[in-house]
Amino acid sequence: MSAAFRTCPVTRLKVESQAEALIRANAVAATVALLIGGISAILVLLTRWQAVHLLDAVWFYRILTVHGMNMLIFFIIFFEVAVLYFAGAILLNSRLAAPRVAWAAFVLMVLGMGLVEWTMWTGRADVLFTSYVPLKAHPLYYLGVILFAVGTLVGTCVFFGTLVVAKREGSYTGSLPLVTYGAATAAIIAVITLGHGAAIYIPTFLWSMGMMNVDPQMYRLVWWALGHSSQQINVAAMVAVWYLLGGLTVGSLVLNEKISRTAFVLYVLFISMASAHHLLVDPGMGPAWKVWNTSYAMYLAVLASMIHGFTVPAGLELGQRVRGLTKGLFEWLARAPWGDPAFSSMVFSIVVFGFVGGITGVTFGTEQINIIAHNTLRIPGHFHATVVSGTALAFMGVTYYVIPLIFQKRIAFYPLAKIQPYLFAIGMFIFSITMTFAGTFGVPRRHWDITFSQAPFDLQYNPAVDAIIGVMALGGLLAAAGGGIYILVTVWSVFFGERLVVAEGQPLTGHGLPPGLLKPPSPAPKEEPALAHTRFGGRTPGTMALVMIFLLAFVVYYFVNWKLLSFVWKIG
Amino acid sequence: MHTALQSPPRVWWKPAEAAEMFWVKLAFAWCLILFAMMPLWHFKGGQNPSGIRHRVEPKAFMARTQEFIAAYKIGEDHGIPVVAPPPGSDVYLIGMMWQWQPVLQLQKGASYTLHLSSLDLNHGFNLYPFNVNFQVVPGYDYGLRITPTEAGDFRIVCNEFCGVGHHTMVGRVVVTEGPGGMP
Numbered sequence: 001m002s003a004a005f006r007t008c009p010v011t012r013l014k015v016e017s018q019a020e021a022l023i024r025a026n027a028v029a030a031t032v033a034l035l036i037g038g039i040s041a042i043l044v045l046l047t048r049w050q051a052v053h054l055l056d057a058v059w060f061y062r063i064l065t066v067h068g069m070n071m072l073i074f075f076i077i078f079f080e081v082a083v084l085y086f087a088g089a090i091l092l093n094s095r096l097a098a099p100r101v102a103w104a105a106f107v108l109m110v111l112g113m114g115l116v117e118w119t120m121w122t123g124r125a126d127v128l129f130t131s132y133v134p135l136k137a138h139p140l141y142y143l144g145v146i147l148f149a150v151g152t153l154v155g156t157c158v159f160f161g162t163l164v165v166a167k168r169e170g171s172y173t174g175s176l177p178l179v180t181y182g183a184a185t186a187a188i189i190a191v192i193t194l195g196h197g198a199a200i201y202i203p204t205f206l207w208s209m210g211m212m213n214v215d216p217q218m219y220r221l222v223w224w225a226l227g228h229s230s231q232q233i234n235v236a237a238m239v240a241v242w243y244l245l246g247g248l249t250v251g252s253l254v255l256n257e258k259i260s261r262t263a264f265v266l267y268v269l270f271i272s273m274a275s276a277h278h279l280l281v282d283p284g285m286g287p288a289w290k291v292w293n294t295s296y297a298m299y300l301a302v303l304a305s306m307i308h309g310f311t312v313p314a315g316l317e318l319g320q321r322v323r324g325l326t327k328g329l330f331e332w333l334a335r336a337p338w339g340d341p342a343f344s345s346m347v348f349s350i351v352v353f354g355f356v357g358g359i360t361g362v363t364f365g366t367e368q369i370n371i372i373a374h375n376t377l378r379i380p381g382h383f384h385a386t387v388v389s390g391t392a393l394a395f396m397g398v399t400y401y402v403i404p405l406i407f408q409k410r411i412a413f414y415p416l417a418k419i420q421p422y423l424f425a426i427g428m429f430i431f432s433i434t435m436t437f438a439g440t441f442g443v444p445r446r447h448w449d450i451t452f453s454q455a456p457f458d459l460q461y462n463p464a465v466d467a468i469i470g471v472m473a474l475g476g477l478l479a480a481a482g483g484g485i486y487i488l489v490t491v492w493s494v495f496f497g498e499r500l501v502v503a504e505g506q507p508l509t510g511h512g513l514p515p516g517l518l519k520p521p522s523p524a525p526k527e528e529p530a531l532a533h534t535r536f537g538g539r540t541p542g543t544m545a546l547v548m549i550f551l552l553a554f555v556v557y558y559f560v561n562w563k564l565l566s567f568v569w570k571i572g
Numbered sequence: 573m574h575t576a577l578q579s580p581p582r583v584w585w586k587p588a589e590a591a592e593m594f595w596v597k598l599a600f601a602w603c604l605i606l607f608a609m610m611p612l613w614h615f616k617g618g619q620n621p622s623g624i625r626h627r628v629e630p631k632a633f634m635a636r637t638q639e640f641i642a643a644y645k646i647g648e649d650h651g652i653p654v655v656a657p658p659p660g661s662d663v664y665l666i667g668m669m670w671q672w673q674p675v676l677q678l679q680k681g682a683s684y685t686l687h688l689s690s691l692d693l694n695h696g697f698n699l700y701p702f703n704v705n706f707q708v709v710p711g712y713d714y715g716l717r718i719t720p721t722e723a724g725d726f727r728i729v730c731n732e733f734c735g736v737g738h739h740t741m742v743g744r745v746v747v748t749e750g751p752g753g754m755p
Contacts, residue, residue: 174579247575257584283714299603306599374705442703444731455742538591570719
């Protein structure tokens with residue numbers, strides 16, 4: 001198969017037709033999963049909101065399973081495969097290695113997803129996302145997950161192959177761009193994760209047919225090496241997308257390649273240890289194991305995220321300052337393109353991921369503090385701030401550039417697209433903090449009826465809980481509206497949208513295009529212009545001020561939780 | 573200068589500026605504090621999830637629980653036995669679809685070793701209203717040394733999904749001021 005290229009008129013990148021078609025196919029599959037996951041999110045929300053209590057118990061747990069699988073596995077991973085093909089082939093001006101194999105991977109993934117959907121919707125797999133043994137699903141459920149994982153693994157190999165092809169054919173000079181480097185770390189973590197997936201789903205598949213035994217504690221240990229590590233693919237991919245969006249929207253610069261790349265390597269080395277976060281109050285492991293693993297070997301993966309939390313906004317700030325926005329601490333931020341949906345998505349993604357998701361995650365993942373967090377609403381509160389407000393929002397942001405650049409369509413309903421990140425981010429922010437707050441009262445996650453109307457003993461939560469969950473529901477519905485607009489805009493643009501026709505060498509004009517494409521950031525100067533150096537913040541004092549606020553919030557939240565822990569019964 | 577979409581020149585291992593290095597060092601120092609807090613709490617703090625941990629066959633644990641119930645039973649509540657074990661004793665609590673056995677009556681300020689396990693699936697031990705949570709795994713005995721610090725009538729909520737009756741799985745713990753009957 002010979003490679004056919006077109007040159008992107010905006011970025012000047014060479015785009016190969018097979019890579020482009022595969023990015024489209026995976027992105028469309030991701031959107032289908034997002035739609036299913038989104039509808040189920042609304043159903044789950046309207047049931048947990050006791051004032052509405054929509055579904056019955058059977059359907060609540062069933063739809064909760066559907067929500068988890070579609071969002072955390074199908075949506076995210078299809079999208080990540082698309083990101084890998086983009087960062088591999090497109091950014092390196094290369095053809096995609098073995099496109100037929102990539103199509104086979106796609107078919108496997110679709111087939112696996114189909115099996116899982118069928119077993120879930122027909123009530124053969126009411127086991128929730130985690131499917132803790134000895135809770136049992138139909139064997140085809142486990143087989144579906146295995147097929148999906150194998151497909152993903154093959155897709156990841158195509159990405160690695162593409163890196164080799166690009167290097168050998170000399171399609172780029174110098175080192176890998178930082179975005180591709182970040183995507184490569186995501187791909188490496190994906191391989192580690194999928195290895196654990198095989199190690200647990202294959203035995204569980206055999207167990208479901210009565211062919212072997214699986215120890216429940218061993219299941220939790222190995223399953224979470226898949227379940228949590230797969231969220232770390234998201235983190236690495238999301239950070240790569242932050243760097244990408246910074247570059248596309250305002251011409252962000254890389255402060256220092258060494259620091260950013262070292263941070264990515266820390267992810268690869270330490271992030272898989274986070275399986276321990278789920279086992280801190282389990283009977284199977286001792287304190288030394290828990291302390292060492294939950295801290296990713298002394299918080300080195302947290303260090304990585306804190307480094308990116310500085311370098312991404314600092315790269316933005318530097319890019320803006322170099323282009324003349326030098327006044328005060330925050331002119332670079334105030335005069336940023338807030339109307340560009342990709343830019344606003346990126347900023348909200350960074351802020352909510354860091355301030356809510358990151359801080360709560362590290363705090364709840366502390367061995368002893370987990371006693372007052374495990375299996376309460378604090379946990380889904382945390383991960384909706386990371387994987388939804390963080391990863392999903394960053395992915396939504398990048399879509400607004402993928403539609404014109406890869407699908408070559410104008411963005412439909414552009415005014416709606418502009419407000420979409422605001423609705424989604426504000427909604428998810430309210431949703432995740434109120435959910436976390438409700439969890440501090442001990443309200444359980446994954447529970448159909450917290451009024452306990454059918455339980456032998458009565459139990460009534462603090463009346464504040466009702467109000468908090470009411471606000472949580474409003475936040476969730478706001479976010480759902482944002483998610484709905486995203487799906488409407490992307491599906492309409494891709495299938496019924498106006499084709500973007502660009503004459504070679506002409507700038508893009510007209511409606512339905514983000515500002516970063518209409519007026520691309522001016523090319524970075526070869527040599528750095530003279531910038532004021534502040535004593536404390538160097539070239540990027542605004543970012544330094546912001547990360548100090550972040551650190552302060554982190555310290556306060558962390559020690560408040562130790563204080564809360566000290567109030568409960570003595571336990572040892 | 574270049575963006576993250578562009579290939580940097582081949583040699584990019586260059587010193588970072590002072591401000592960036594300052595943040596990296598500060599963040600690393602904070603990471604070390606985060607790490608040190610956990611071992612420190614093992615020595616200085618009163619709440620640690622270590623416990624005594626053993627494998628146990630679910631049936632054997634059930635048998636131990638029944639022995640325990642027979643030894644200290646003082647009544648029944650909603651058909652579930654109520655037991656009042658003496659201070660310092662081993663206390664057995666078993667989770668099963670969808671109830672906690674037995675109802676416990678403990679004394680404030682006394683220490684017990686609370687053994688948690690499950691007869692069937694994973695369950696979650698959540699002590700209301702203190703928000704104390706432990707995972708209850710079939711095949712494992714989790715023995716936690718507990719000291720109730722407050723008297724009252726408390727609940728145990730299952731917070732790990734265990735099938736369609738999960739939300740009905742609520743147990744009871746009563747803590748009295750001293751030796752004596754139900755408050």
